[in-house]
Amino acid sequence: xxxxxxxxxxxxxxxxxxxxxxxxxxxxxxxxxxxxxxxxxxxxxxxxxxxxxxxxxxxxxxxxxxxxxxxxxxxxxxxxxxxxxxxxxxxxxxxxxxxxxxxxxxxxxxxxxxxxxxxxxxxxxxxxxxxxxxxxxxxxxxxxxxxxxxxxxxxxxxxxxxxxxx
Amino acid sequence: xxxxxxxxxxxxxxxxxxxxxxxxxxxxxxxxxxxxxxxxxxxxxxxxxxxxxxxxxxxxxxxxxxxxxxxxxxxxxxxxxxxxxxxxxxxxxxxxxxxxxxxxxxxxxxxxxxxxxxxxxxxxxxxxx
Numbered sequence: 001x002x003x004x005x006x007x008x009x010x011x012x013x014x015x016x017x018x019x020x021x022x023x024x025x026x027x028x029x030x031x032x033x034x035x036x037x038x039x040x041x042x043x044x045x046x047x048x049x050x051x052x053x054x055x056x057x058x059x060x061x062x063x064x065x066x067x068x069x070x071x072x073x074x075x076x077x078x079x080x081x082x083x084x085x086x087x088x089x090x091x092x093x094x095x096x097x098x099x100x101x102x103x104x105x106x107x108x109x110x111x112x113x114x115x116x117x118x119x120x121x122x123x124x125x126x127x128x129x130x131x132x133x134x135x136x137x138x139x140x141x142x143x144x145x146x147x148x149x150x151x152x153x154x155x156x157x158x159x160x161x162x163x164x165x166x
Numbered sequence: 167x168x169x170x171x172x173x174x175x176x177x178x179x180x181x182x183x184x185x186x187x188x189x190x191x192x193x194x195x196x197x198x199x200x201x202x203x204x205x206x207x208x209x210x211x212x213x214x215x216x217x218x219x220x221x222x223x224x225x226x227x228x229x230x231x232x233x234x235x236x237x238x239x240x241x242x243x244x245x246x247x248x249x250x251x252x253x254x255x256x257x258x259x260x261x262x263x264x265x266x267x268x269x270x271x272x273x274x275x276x277x278x279x280x281x282x283x284x285x286x287x288x289x290x291x292x293x294x295x
Binding site: 071072074075095096098100101103121123 | 182183185206207209210212213216217225
């Protein structure tokens with residue numbers, strides 16, 4: 001399974017805010033277990049998508065040189081279930097940013113309805129002297145997330161998009 | 167803003183940051199030993215203070231890290247030397263050192279991080295604005 005829980009960015013304002021969408025598909029394996037006969041998007045995976053949206057917002061500030069890891073979720077509220085067939089919109093706004101870490105506030109909506117909201121706290125691993133333990137390789141912003149990083153940049157600079165092929 | 171007003175706001179944000187009951191947050195409460203704060207919580211607290219009081223706070227100003235780096239001039243046999251105590255006082259001018267000075271054991275430095283330390287720090291910053 002690809003551990004990417006957002007499908008694309010729809011807005012990206014560096015250092016300020018980001019919006020991404022996630023389409024929920026019945027083909028995702030977790031619905032078989034969560035729950036049999038009653039498929040519901042697991043709340044933890046909704047938070048993961050929100051954290052990926054926020055993590056990329058935070059990482060982009062330092063051009064993805066820092067290892068940005070989810071350190072703490074001080075508050076999270078879930079207002080209703082999300083089910084296959086729906087499209088979730090993850091919106092995050094930067095609350096604080098420092099050399100050691102960052103906090104974002106996030107909202108998850110489906111159309112006009114509020115699905116969840118959370119505050120997510122990220123730490124910069126390098127700034128907390130963990131590089132000895134984790135090495136220099138940036139395991140956070142590598143591989144599969146590269147695709148989304150490109151999408152985030154495209155969302156940030158729509159004017160520079162090449163014209164669509166016809 | 168009085169020290170009492172500041173304490174009320176500090177208390178509310180510590181309740182949110184550390185998921186503790188508000189009667190646990192007394193001025194003397196130690197962030198780690200009494201309120202179970204972990205290292206990452208200190209940065210969370212700094213961010214909340216910045217938002218609540220509209221300040222820019224350097225984490226090391228309020229919660230200094232690695233003050234002595236194992237320097238024998240400052241720490242010997244697990245205790246702070248007079249030079250070490252002077253250094254600590256200069257790095258943590260808002261801490262209440264009275265009890266610590268009687269038994270300046272290195273491992274007890276964490277006990278200086280109290281709710282009162284935060285209140286005094288903010289009072290000095292807000293007054294200085």
